[in-house]
Each structure stands twice: as C-alpha cells, then as structure tokens.
Amino acid sequence: MKTLNNHLILFDAECPMCRLYTSAFVRTSLLEKDGRMAYQHLTADAYPLLDRERAVNEIALVNKATGEVSYGIKSLFKILGQAIPFLKPLFTFAPFVWIMSKFYAFISYNRRVIIPADKHDAFLYQPSFKLKYRIAYLLFTWAVTSYILTCYVQLMHGLLPQGSAYREYIVCGGQMLFQGIIISFIAKDKLWSYLGNMMTISFAGALLLLPGLLMAKLFGIAPLFCVLYFLFVAGLMFLEHIRRAHLLSLGWALSISWVCYRLMVLLLIFLLQ
Numbered sequence: 001m002k003t004l005n006n007h008l009i010l011f012d013a014e015c016p017m018c019r020l021y022t023s024a025f026v027r028t029s030l031l032e033k034d035g036r037m038a039y040q041h042l043t044a045d046a047y048p049l050l051d052r053e054r055a056v057n058e059i060a061l062v063n064k065a066t067g068e069v070s071y072g073i074k075s076l077f078k079i080l081g082q083a084i085p086f087l088k089p090l091f092t093f094a095p096f097v098w099i100m101s102k103f104y105a106f107i108s109y110n111r112r113v114i115i116p117a118d119k120h121d122a123f124l125y126q127p128s129f130k131l132k133y134r135i136a137y138l139l140f141t142w143a144v145t146s147y148i149l150t151c152y153v154q155l156m157h158g159l160l161p162q163g164s165a166y167r168e169y170i171v172c173g174g175q176m177l178f179q180g181i182i183i184s185f186i187a188k189d190k191l192w193s194y195l196g197n198m199m200t201i202s203f204a205g206a207l208l209l210l211p212g213l214l215m216a217k218l219f220g221i222a223p224l225f226c227v228l229y230f231l232f233v234a235g236l237m238f239l240e241h242i243r244r245a246h247l248l249s250l251g252w253a254l255s256i257s258w259v260c261y262r263l264m265v266l267l268l269i270f271l272l273q
Contacts, residue, residue, distance in 0.1 A: 002082050002083055002085075003029050003030060003031065003032060003082070003083075004030060004031055004032075004035070004078065004079050004082040004083070005032055006032075006063065006064050006065050007031065007032075007035060007061055007062065007063055007064060007078075007079075008034075008035055008036070008037055008061070008062045008064055009022050009025065009031060009035060009036050009037075009059060009060070009061050009062075009075065009079070010036075010037055010038070010039040010042065010050075010055050010059065010060045010061075010062065011036060011037075011038055011039065011059060012038070012039065012040075012056065012111075012127070013038035013039075013040045013041070014040075014112075014117040014118075015111055015112065015115070015117060016115045016117075016118055017111055017114065017115045018059070018111070022036045022059075023036070025079060030079050030080075030082075030083050031079065039052065039055050039056070039060070039125075047062050047067055047069065048067065049067045049068060049069050050062060050069050051069070051071075052125055053125050054071055055069075055071065055125075056125040056126065056127055056128070057072075057108055057109065057127055057128050058071035058072030058075075058104075058108065059071070059072060059075050059076070059108075060075060061074075061075035061078055061079065072101060072104050072105070072108070073097065073100045073101045073103075073104040074097070074101075076104075077091035077092075077097070077100075078091075105130075105133060106133055106136060106137065108127070109127070109128065109129070109130045109133040109134070110133060110134060110137045110196060111127070112127060112193075113134075113137070113193060113196030113197045113199075113200055114196075114200055116197065116244060116247050116248075117247075129192065131192070134192050134195075134196055137196060137199070138176065138195060138196065138199050141199040141200065141202060141203040142169075142172050142173055142176065142199065142202075143169075144203060144206065145172055145199070145202045145203050145205075145206040146168045146169040146171075146172045146173075147168075148206040148207075148209055148210065148213070149168040149171075149172065149206060149209070150165065150167075150168045150169070151213055152209045152212065152213055152226070152230065153167075153168065155212065155213070155216045155221075155223060155226040156223050156226050156227050156230070157223055158223055159223050159224065159227050160227070160269070161269055161270065161272075163269065167269075171265050172202065174261075174265070175198075175202075175258075175261055175262075176195060176198070176199065178257070178261045179194070179195065179198055179254060179257060179258060179261070180195060182253070182254060182257045183195075183250070183254060186250065186251075186253055186254065187248075187250060190248055190250065193248060194245075194248060194250065194254065197244045197248065198241070198244075198258070201237050201240050201241055201244065202237070204237070204240070205233050205234070205236070205237040208233045208236070209229075209230065209233060212226055212229045212230070234262075238255070238258070238259065241254075241255050241258055242255050
C-alpha cells in the first residue's frame, strides 16, 4: 500500500475514536509519521483555505504543498484511494460517495455519544448537533438492541416469561421515554446527549449478548447460564451508565431511575404472565 505523502489529517483531540483511527493511518503507513495533528493544536494562521468550523464536523485533509483541503468521507477516500488504487473508481462513483457521506455524517454527529470525550479543552469550535442524526441513531440502536434482546429472551425459557414478539421493542422504547421524562426535569439541556449515551450503553450490552446467543446455538447451554450471563452484562451496563452520567455531570438520579425502570418492567412481566 502506498503512503499519501505531504498531507496532514486534522482530528478532534477530544474524540477517542478520532484519535484511534487517525493513529492507525500513521501506524499502517497510509500517512507519514507527521501526517496527523489535532485541530485544537493548529495555529490560527496555518492553512488559510481551511474552514475550521467545518473541520470540526468533517475531518479535514490538507495538502501541505498547495493548501487545498478536502473534508469528511472525501478525505478518507483520498487516503484509501492512494493506498488501494484499484478502488479509486469506486471512491469517485457519485452514488457510492453520497451514501457513504450520509453514513459518515451519522457517525460523526453522534461520535461523542458513541464514545464520550475523555477530556475537554474548551476549544472555540465544538461538534455541531444535528437532531435528525441523533434521532436516526436512537432509532437504529433501539431497533437492533430490541431485536437481539428478543432473540436472547428465548434462551431463558422457563425462567423468564416469553411474552409477545414486540415486548422487547416496547420495553426498550419505553426506557427512552421514561428516562427522557426524568432528565427533562433534571437537566433538559442535556436530553439528547443523555439519550444518545444511554442507547449506546443498551446497544453495547446487546452486542455483548451475541456470544451467549452463539454459544447457545452451538452447544445448547442451560437457561440458568443464560440468565447469569445476562445479569453480568446488565451489571457492566450499569457501571458504564454511572460513568457516563458522571461525565455529563448528571449525578446519581438517572442511574437510579435507570435501575428502577428495569425492576418495574421485570415485575410487570411476571405479574402479567
């Protein structure tokens, strides 16, 4: 694979995801050793053609020789196109670029609820908030999480009532509504940030259940083991909820209500069986 020389990619120093994948570009020699820099560390007079506000939302790739700048998915395609030349036609195919630009925006505008910032430098420019992408993220994580839970509940047959095919969708959606009401009274300005973080936790928990589903399919493990594994994952989710609530300066109220909702749902499931 060929290195894209004399270019500089500008990433968000407060974003662990951005640090990770731009570092990977350098480690795999897709970019030179000095081919990445946090935009927070860029001097004010560097690269006059750079739109700093746009670079916060769409990762910028600067040609150090000409000063020309590309943004977002086009920046990534420029790096990958240099490394994998036979894919260049795909990376310039307009319909594919459009689809991938939407996917890129979906990730970029939700990146700080997918992996929250671990430090805050109070930089002048911060990532923009796009409600349509946050709602799309909530719907996506709700649908996938609910589907996986619906499949996993079947493994606990005899220990947990099975319910209807739509029960987990209602439970998961109900938690968004319940927690949304709670945070509206506590910190309404953090509503969408909190819901995004909460659904990331639910989504991650659902993904952690996939090994249990696989093992059950391959080895036919006992329902009791499935329940214990589910409780283990729920415990990890609770710890992560506490951590993210702390990062959002939300205290303990929402973590307590998160547990209360789950206990109320469990009680209703057994009462209505």
